[in-house]
Amino acid sequence: xxxxxxxxxxxxxxxxxxxxxxxxxxxxxxxxxxxxxxxxxxxxxxxxxxxxxxxxxxxxxxxxxxxxxxxxxxxxxxxxxxxxxxxxxxxxxxxxxxxxxxxxxxxxxxxxxxxxxxxxxxxxxxxxxxxxxxxxxxxxxxxxxxxxx
Numbered sequence: 001x002x003x004x005x006x007x008x009x010x011x012x013x014x015x016x017x018x019x020x021x022x023x024x025x026x027x028x029x030x031x032x033x034x035x036x037x038x039x040x041x042x043x044x045x046x047x048x049x050x051x052x053x054x055x056x057x058x059x060x061x062x063x064x065x066x067x068x069x070x071x072x073x074x075x076x077x078x079x080x081x082x083x084x085x086x087x088x089x090x091x092x093x094x095x096x097x098x099x100x101x102x103x104x105x106x107x108x109x110x111x112x113x114x115x116x117x118x119x120x121x122x123x124x125x126x127x128x129x130x131x132x133x134x135x136x137x138x139x140x141x142x143x144x145x146x147x148x149x
Contacts, residue, residue: 080108080120088125096129103129109136 025033037049044052085108096103105127110117112124128136 078114080125084120084122084125087122089127091122092127094127096132097126098128098132101129101132103131106130107133109133 033046033049036053037044037046040049040052088108089105091097092105094104095101096105107128107130109126109128110119110124111126112119114120117124
């Protein structure tokens with residue numbers, strides 16, 4: 001694939017995130033929603049009001065009795081902690097994770113995209129050579145079935 005084709009493919013695939021949700025509100029819920037809308041700021045659309053409300057709620061919710069696992073969590077940096085890198089590399093002895101590939105790793109790939117998971121856990125990391133890293137990101141259907149995980 002050419003660079004232009006790859007860039008266009010990525011733009012096309014990543015832009016499909018909108019989901020339509022229909023909510024029926026009874027009279028009491030309508031009243032409460034309009035009260036919240038006034039408190040959050042007059043002139044906001046229903047969509048913006050709901051977005052603000054959901055953001056505030058997700059910031060205030062904490063997981064009860066959750067135990068922290070090293071590597072899990074919302075990292076502010078894309079830097080992968082060295083211990084997590086080492087653990088991921090130990091699984092493949094520093095080689096590419098693709099079957100029958102004996103090249104040394106060049107990239108540490110996030111299985112679940114970092115932008116979505118904010119997770120550097122070793123189970124979410126996959127050492128790959130340059131060529132296989134490119135194939136994983138291009139989503140070539142001929143090679144996807146050979147992924148280890």
